[in-house]
Amino acid sequence: xxxxxxxxxxxxxxxxxxxxxxxxxxxxxxxxxxxxxxxxxxxxxxxxxxxxxxxxxxxxxxxxxxxxxxxxxxxxxxxxxxxxxxxxxxxxxxxxxxxxxxxxxxxxxxxxxxxxxxxxxxxxxxxxxxxxxxxxxxxxxxxxx
Amino acid sequence: xxxxxxxxxxxxxxxxxxxxxxxxxxxxxxxxxxxxxxxxxxxxxxxxxxxxxxxxxxxxxxxxxxxxxxxxxxxxxxxxxxxxxxxxxxxxxxxxxxxxxxxxxxxxxxxxxxxxxxxxxxxxxxxxxxxxxxxxxxxxxxxxx
DNA sequence: GTGACTAACTTTCAAATTGATAGTGTTGTT
DNA sequence: AACAACACTATCAATTTGAAAGTTAGTCAC
Numbered sequence: 001x002x003x004x005x006x007x008x009x010x011x012x013x014x015x016x017x018x019x020x021x022x023x024x025x026x027x028x029x030x031x032x033x034x035x036x037x038x039x040x041x042x043x044x045x046x047x048x049x050x051x052x053x054x055x056x057x058x059x060x061x062x063x064x065x066x067x068x069x070x071x072x073x074x075x076x077x078x079x080x081x082x083x084x085x086x087x088x089x090x091x092x093x094x095x096x097x098x099x100x101x102x103x104x105x106x107x108x109x110x111x112x113x114x115x116x117x118x119x120x121x122x123x124x125x126x127x128x129x130x131x132x133x134x135x136x137x138x139x140x141x142x143x144x145x
Numbered sequence: 146x147x148x149x150x151x152x153x154x155x156x157x158x159x160x161x162x163x164x165x166x167x168x169x170x171x172x173x174x175x176x177x178x179x180x181x182x183x184x185x186x187x188x189x190x191x192x193x194x195x196x197x198x199x200x201x202x203x204x205x206x207x208x209x210x211x212x213x214x215x216x217x218x219x220x221x222x223x224x225x226x227x228x229x230x231x232x233x234x235x236x237x238x239x240x241x242x243x244x245x246x247x248x249x250x251x252x253x254x255x256x257x258x259x260x261x262x263x264x265x266x267x268x269x270x271x272x273x274x275x276x277x278x279x280x281x282x283x284x285x286x287x288x289x290x
Numbered sequence: 291g292t293g294a295c296t297a298a299c300t301t302t303c304a305a306a307t308t309g310a311t312a313g314t315g316t317t318g319t320t
Numbered sequence: 321a322a323c324a325a326c327a328c329t330a331t332c333a334a335t336t337t338g339a340a341a342g343t344t345a346g347t348c349a350c
């Protein structure tokens with residue numbers, strides 16, 4: 001895709017897709033939220049080729065979703081930690097997961113629980129202003145300029 | 146990517162990424178939600194090569210997010226309409242957009258308003274059970290089996 | 291009834307990306 | 321000294337993408 005055009009677009013979705021528009025990046029972010037930080041952890045979890053993983057980690061780091069940190073001087077070893085922008089991507093992953101659970105839900109699926117009160121998490125997107133679920137009320141789109 | 150492995154995975158996110166793991170599909174869905182239905186409308190809006198568009202529309206149709214409907218017998222012409230599964234993908238798009246607005250928000254962006262009361266929509270993902278925003282409380286992940 | 295035009299594609303092919311496999315450099319462990 | 325762990329890099333075949341042109345099946349204007 002032509003990233004130049006898309007990221008300069010007035011659409012916030014298109015802008016996000018500069019890096020989030022491929023499956024590996026989203027799966028890496030998923031694993032990062034699950035606590036993975038190291039190259040080999042990601043590689044083994046995803047079964048991704050190391051060339052791909054190197055590139056994707058570099059992009060996610062450049063784009064500010066991950067941060068490279070040296071965790072050992074001898075030998076020199078790096079790990080990848082979520083930044084604030086990376087952590088704030090979690091709602092996106094949960095909504096993708098919610099859709100998958102509803103429409104691709106056959107067989108056993110991973111489940112997520114609120115660690116404090118033990119209830120299963122049911123992620124929904126709402127408009128914070130009206131409290132209504134996204135998609136239940138008519139939307140008006142306003143272009144800039 | 147190896148779709149076979151990923152869609153059989155126990156992760157609902159990975160399952161969704163079988164088709165949603167590329168930027169064009171998400172942009173087509175965005176445009177479909179904006180009301181576009183026809184091949185040439187998508188093509189002009191996205192600047193996508195017709196080869197790509199044909200393939201993506203076919204995949205989205207096979208995956209049950211779009212539905213092909215004949216809108217003219219003479220000449221034979223088809224349009225693509227969102228199915229229930231496609232409509233339910235809107236929250237994902239809104240959350241991707243919300244992230245992009247926050248972290249890639251320079252310049253003028255499209256904005257979305259509640260058509261009934263005129264307030265700007267601020268999409269957030271919450272746990273329907275606790276009402277807490279996703280990511281503000283600790284999560285426990287439970288694997289199947 | 292010929293020529294221009296529209297819509298939804300398909301064909302072709304070069305360029306870019308991906309993915310599998312093997313190898314490298316630095317270091318700790320036995 | 322031999323072996324293993326970790327985080328990569330190198331190589332290269334296979335797949336995917338993207339640009340441009342062509343096709344099919346009709347409508348419309350004259």
